[in-house]
Amino acid sequence: MTSFDHKFLIVSFDGLRPDLIDSVQTPNIARLQRLGATLAAQRTVYPSETRVAFPSLVTGATASRHGMVGNKYVDRLAMPQRYVDTADAVLLDRINRESSGMLMSAPTLGELLGRAGRSMAVLATNTPGTTRFFHHKAEQFGHIRLSGHFPEACTPADVLLEIEQRFGSLPPVPPQGEPDIEAQTLITSIFLDHLWPKHAPDVTVLSYGEPDTASHFNGTGGAKTRQAIAHCDAEFGRLLDWWEAEGRQAGVQIIALSDHGHITAHTRVSVIDSLKATGFVPDIAPGDGVDVVVVPGQVGALYLADRSVTQMIRLVEALVEEPWIGPIFTAARNEVEGIAPGSFASHLVFTDHIRAPDVYFAFRADDGVDEFGLVGGTFYDNPRRPGLGLHGGLHPKELASVGIVAGSAFRGGGHVSAIPSGICDIVPTILSLNGMAIPDSMTGRVLTEVIAGAADVELPMVGTPHVLETGLNSYRQRLQRTSVNRTIYLDGGWANSEAVSPAGASMERA
Incomplete structure (x- = not known):
């Protein structure tokens, strides 16, 4: 079994623009900035869509390598050709099985960890397809993947049953235009009260599906969008309180990010x-x-x-x-x-x-x-x-995304890096910090500029x-x-x- 020096909690805020983070609107994200290091020039990929960006996160690669070319695409290889909406977790599972495991044409972090005998868990309130994308082969390795809304995206079945017996049935998606509040609280509670105490995964992805949905229906600066941002920040505050009291001492590193911005x-x-x-x-x-x-x-x-x-x-x-x-x-x-x-x-x-x-x-x-x-x-x-x-295009505000790292492996004290970085860099950095090989498929780089001790090494050019x-x-x-x-x-x-x-x-x- 590969040695694993650091555990990771990756927390995503879907669609959060970095310029919406401040001490009033998002006091807890701002607290993480003060504790860790901010990637001030963090970018996403093109197309700047969720179900392109998150595959780029977990593969450490652009769409040219992993093959998720849009939230929706035409599958020319199918006979007859078919229109694929990647929000559909059941369809994604079928495509993966029909292609002998090649839904994505690059290995993911979950696969790499599973092969090394390590664990990865996913908690997400995004669409069922997005939830599956975070670790689409979780079933193969017996890893946990839970949705805040959709049973079809969850695995294993006995873990879902255990969760529902303890926390109640998964809540329905709220009416269109209303902030998705209940599910964000649920996945935070599942991590704090069940997942970490019982399983302590080597890597956990906890993905809040807001403020993306609220922005699409209320405007990026609308009152309901800001309500969603504030609620997600408060839930993140619960995670941060746990991390400062317990997780940090257990070697957990926190990475907070978003998949894209909005215009x-x-x-x-x-x-x-x-x-x-x-x-x-x-x-x-x-x-x-x-x-x-x-x-x-x-x-x-x-x-x-x-x-x-x-x-x-x-x-x-x-x-x-x-x-x-x-x-x-x-x-x-x-x-x-x-x-x-x-x-x-x-x-x-x-x-x-x-x-x-x-x-x-x-x-x-x-x-x-x-x-x-x-x-x-x-x-x-x-x-x-x-x-x-x-979002989806190439405006700098669509490409700009949140990037904050904190923990013993990283520089702290509110360090700010102006060196360009991207969503593809997260997984190579995690692998490097744990002594694991970085596959040739990955296009991202190791974020040496924010790793503890980086001041003593040559910075990237x-x-x-x-x-x-x-x-x-x-x-x-x-x-x-x-x-x-x-x-x-x-x-x-x-x-x-x-x-x-x-x-x-x-x-x-x-």
């Missing part, structure tokens, strides 16, 4: 109507006569029936004329450009996987300020009213921000990336904007 919807559009007007026959799922599938959601994912270069060029030529279009990505023609003129190569945002759509795009975003004083606005395509929170540019006709798009050693982070992407590159940034035009 605000301001102008509703219809991608399907726009494509129809240019002569395409679009729909939201494959079918007879459909020449382009428009996957529903804030991430533009377009799957062509005819995948010829000619048809792809035609599709991109139609997109660049739309006022709502942001950055566009297709398979690579060279190191910068996609095969359709005007598009970037998809490998620049690490989405070049067999499951990826023929064309990715983000909606055009801007730095407008919403009614709550929050920066970041966007075009959008859903039936909800303007003013509500969204941070490169100059690199700006790439391409376009077609009057459409122009920019993508900015920053490297730390050999790891590359996404700073943001813009189209037809006046976004100014940082002083000293290198520019590459196609």
